[in-house]
Amino acid sequence: MANLQTLFELADPRFVKIWNETDTQLSKQLEYQGLGLKDGNAQIRDEQFENYTGHAYATLTGEKEPYARQETLPASKVTISTLKYTDSEDITEEMLRFNLWPEMNNRIASLANSCNATIDLSAAKIHYLGFGTTFFTGGDSSALYATHTLGNGSTQSNTTTSPLSYDSLKTACQIMNRFVDDKGIQLRKCRNYRLIVPIEKEDRAREVLHSIGNPDSANRTGNVFNMTGGRSIELFVSSWIPAAYSTYWWLISPERAAYMAHMRWGWKPRFDNDNIVNNGTKIYTGSTMFAPGFQSWQWAYGSNAST
16 A cells, blocks of 8 residues: 555645646636736736826927927826735545545635635725725725826716616716826727626626617617627626625726736746645645736726616
């Protein structure tokens, strides 16, 4: 019969496979990218992202008059600090000796799901806690979804309390297309949109996006979200937005999010063991180090509707 150490060594490759292939819970498929967060490796633990104002509109200049000059100044700065999350599980000699694989499989799968679920839940908080600053504060010292003061002193809002409807979604698209930078220059019109909803709002979102006509009116004119050449809106149903926020909804521009919203990694989920058998037990560990965040708000529009 193989000794205890040999049994553990034989089991390790199988445990790694279980870690990589576990599919017993929602956390198998990480969804943070669907929420608009772009991958990036953290260079330092407390990374800073800084925005600059750019230039305002060019100035009318007569012949032989000196060219106008504008200064590019820092607009806001935000720090995204990666945090480490860990979990561990014991595998005992009795489990190996008597081939208790269902229990061992479940323990390793649970370890993997624990790390993955933490990632997606934190990513979802950027949105469902984004109407306050309890989770993350933007570079302008405001929540993600708020009335924002720009560098030129003007304000713009990217939040509403309107329930999800055909008209409120059209309005959201129009508002996002009027967002400006800190010098008041209008951003490029959004080419694509992504509607993010919790599980409870999926059916309503499909009605709004895919009805032949306006689902909220007897006037059955063509649905602009469901017409050839109409607005391109992808639906993303987030499993990690709690039921307490089931009436909320969000609209994002994936193109703007690609350089405004971040998932910074110290390291992605990894599986390891301490290579020491202590009292007939070997410790297997899972860990990840990451932080979601954003450096600008113009990629997103959100509603904390009550219905």
